[in-house]
Amino acid sequence: MSKTLKPGPRALALMHHFESCALTAYRDVAGVPTIGWGMTYYPAGGRVKIGDTISQEQADAMFEQLLARDFSPAVAAVAEQAPTTPAQFGAMVALAYNIGAAGFRGSSVARYHAAGDYPKATTKFALWNKSGGVVRKGLIRRRAAEAALYRSDFRALTELTHGEVQ
Template sequence: MTDRKVGPKALALMHHFEDCELVAYADPGTGGDPYTIGWGMTYYPDGRKVKRGDQITRAQADADFATILDRDFARIVDAAIGNAPTTSAQFGAMVALAYNIGVGPRMWLPGMKKGFRQSWVLKMHIAGRHAEAAGAFGSWITAGGKVKAGLVRRRNAEAALYAGDRAALARFTNGALA
């Protein structure tokens, strides 16, 4: 495992697509289960599941997100990538994807059959086929069995970050990131 870190562009991308909600809400993409809070979190750093009625502060949301992102996503993505040459932007984009789709079976989304560790994004990245890896982000655009416009934009933004395409990144984030 290396010591890769999620950079500010990737964090800004995740914050762009994950509004910070201080009161738990039912995730519309999964039919209400699991509940979500903060920056798209379905559980707390201590492992407790988010439940209806939970409330947190913005400071807690930021701290919990940082802990979960590093411990449960960045480290796992880093280990999965291994020694494959990886830019900071590529790493950040893959962590952003993993945060949204999960890292693998039995992650936090009910019924999920696979996640980042089984993804074509990872397979193509490790093989050094970066254009194909960027294209594979588009495989993850459905929720509840339906293509979601927000997921299409999110995957396009992640792929643009991965590819280092600043113009596309700006386009898919409505100018918020460039």
């Protein structure tokens, strides 16, 4: 069932909306060197360093590679434990991409989803609202958008992304 799932267009648009794409490495709000679509490491190995540059094509390819290799499988392992809609899968991949595969695997979102308690899983997205130990308004909105996608509330998703994700 879930092995055939992959993040759909809404999930990809959601991640792109919140990540933006930077072709020159910068420090994110937590001070971590970041490049492309919010990447802190490269698919071939190695951490992003300030001064690194990439092309748009490289950013897009690395994003797709990391989703397929690192994040979708982490979510698929959870999705195999309970019926999972494409929207739920995409929302969980978006969360995993932002908090890391290990963070996702240990999250209450993953735990409640695997148990089939979808309403509880939906509420747990909101717990991931900090970066560098500080609650961030952007993360509050991002988690609300991911939760909206998870519950297939596309109207709320559209509102939370200022009409960019429909």
